Amino acid sequence: MRCPFRFGAGFTAVLALTACGGPAPVAPAPAPPQPAPTAAPVRITPAAARQVGADELGRVPVVMYHRLVAQPKSVYERTPADFTAELERLADENYVPVTTAELVSRRLDLPAGAHPVVLTFDDGDPSVFRLTPQGQPEAGTAIRILLDVAAAHPKFRPVASLYVNEHPFGGDPDGRALRWLAEHHFEIGNHTRHHTNLRTATESAATAAIAEEDALIRQAIPGYQPTTLALPYGSRPRRPALAVQGPGYSYGGALLVGAGPAPSPCSSKFEPAAIPRIRSQSAGAEAEYGSAHWLDELASPTGHRYTSDGDPSTVSYPRSEGAVAPECASVALAY
Secondary structure: OOOOOOOOHHHOEOOOOOOOOOOOOEOOOOOOOOOOOOOOOOOOOHHHHHHOOOEOOOEEOEEEEOEEOOOOOOOOEEOHHHHHHHHHHHHHOOEEEEOHHHHHOOOOOOOOOOEEEEEEEEOOOOOOOOEOOOOOEOOOOHHHHHHHHHHHOOOOOOOOEEEEOOOHHHOOOOOHHHHHHHHOOOEEEEOOOOOOOOOOOOHHHHHHHHHHHHHHHHHHOOOOOOOEEEOHHHOOOOOHHHHOEEOOEEOOEEEOOOOOOEOOOOEOOOOOOOEOOEEOOOOOOOHHHEHHHHHHHHHOOOOOEOEOOOOOOOEEEOHHHOOEOHHHHHHEEEO
């Protein structure tokens, strides 16, 4: 029996017309993580895992982006050139993009020696994604740049997780932009309808903010089911469980703002409802919390970076790395 650590078909578009001639439905995102099987064959050997430096309990950079601008005025803005350079660096350092949904579902099917990275975009800014009248990603937008970098680096998988509010990408009244993204394997996540601070909101207002945006996404993309949430301002509800479970929604994970890499989803330290992120930044004030610093740190001999063993049915790691999560214990291979 195979374990669930692989990319599934849940992100593949189903190109079929509805009975009423509406937009083509999109297959739902995968369900929240399920318990690992009771047993699975170990096909990789400790010697092979050691040879590639496998560490599937290592840390994963979840990088946070907001806007691309010609002249940044805040730490949440990057120039198109900076963004391109960061993607080129990730590709050169053998990172492979995965979505947040894939991370929390523990479906990381990567080549041996590769490292996962999660590219996340908050707020649905037009600089991140727009469609031309011909229905193609507009030049200069973050998604167009990502596609171009991936075309030049075939191992660099062109996927990301985009967290949207009402009227994303400068207005998407017919949902065309969201459908294009879903059909091309991008994850559409919830960022609340009006970018609500869930910490200061009442419980009913917090759950309504999440449920309303969930409904808008599902309305725009027939058949699609959002499965993760990016917390506006990184603020968790006063009852943290409401970030992932409430009237009208059930999610597998929630993203903080944070300032460091996330634990492996198979680490005992992984908290699906509180996944830290790294702000994309290379210089300036508080650059020690930014992506350039953390990519340097992760690449160091003591960086404890997630490195794949190449076998999606096995979780390989050095014995010194610590405890494995119960969900992964049956397929763990310590060496």
